[in-house]
Amino acid sequence: MKKILLTGGDGFFCTRFAKKYNTSYKILSTDVPELDITDETKVMEVFKAFNPDYVIHAAAIASTDFCNNNPEVAYSVNVTGALNVAKACKEVSAKMVFISTEQVFNGTLESGPYTEDDTPNPDTMYGKNKLEAEKLLKEILDEIWILRFTWLFGLPERNCGMSPNILWNTISIALEGQRTKVTCNEYRGLTYVHELIDHFSKVFNIPYGTYHVGSHNNLSRYDVSCLILKESGLEERVDELIERDTEKYRDHQRDVRLCTDKIRRYGIEFSDTKDAIKKCIEEFKLKI
Incomplete structure (x- = not known):
């Protein structure tokens, strides 16, 4: 049975993901009490002990106001924490799924829907953190899927x-x-969380890269x-x-x-x- 490690395990997406797939994969769900992602040494210890095949990195500070008002704290979690996870993935040869956001486009003047080829222009600290993390993670890992989520409901x-x-x-x-x-x-875009989760295991079979994910x-x-x-x-x-x-x-x-046409071409479609x-x-x- 393949093993999946979740960060942000107590959150909206991961708690529902773990319930859906707890008999299909061996899942280690972690959040701050079990794993502080800003502690590089602890991250490496947990990853080596569990030795996951896949890591879904959903841990983040997503509050726009908090990130804007506390940029150093936001950066330590949203960027440095993500890099710690990527380094640990590389150490144990785990494939990484990085959960990013539509907010990388929230300062773009042109109207959407945006494709993966459009140039992001975030105007919030959270969006800037995520975009920077996307770039830096790709410098560490080749085996990575970057999924830019629409707003889940x-x-x-x-x-x-x-x-x-x-x-x-x-x-x-x-x-x-x-x-x-x-x-x-x-x-x-506003996406039903269970529709996303029902499709999610298909992500592990598509080419690595950046994808826009969710409903039009x-x-x-x-x-x-x-x-x-x-x-x-x-x-x-x-x-x-x-x-x-x-x-x-x-x-x-x-x-x-x-625009989610790219991921739809691999059979991952949304209402x-x-x-x-x-x-x-x-x-x-x-x-x-």
């Missing part, structure tokens, strides 16, 4: 990590009953929130719960959509965001 599950996402944020607005502004000037989407963030409420049976409460925010990103529309939201709501029996 899903619902709370027992014994699984949770993070803010478009679906749960919108449902929370309905639960709290407080009218909230939602921007109509932001466009991004042509709806604004406001339109997606409206869709979620309607599909949840709350269509009559849309105007009560959300308000169109025309000011945020007014001067420059935020568009970080990714568009509209269908993926409907699928998630149906699977969790969320409709009122």
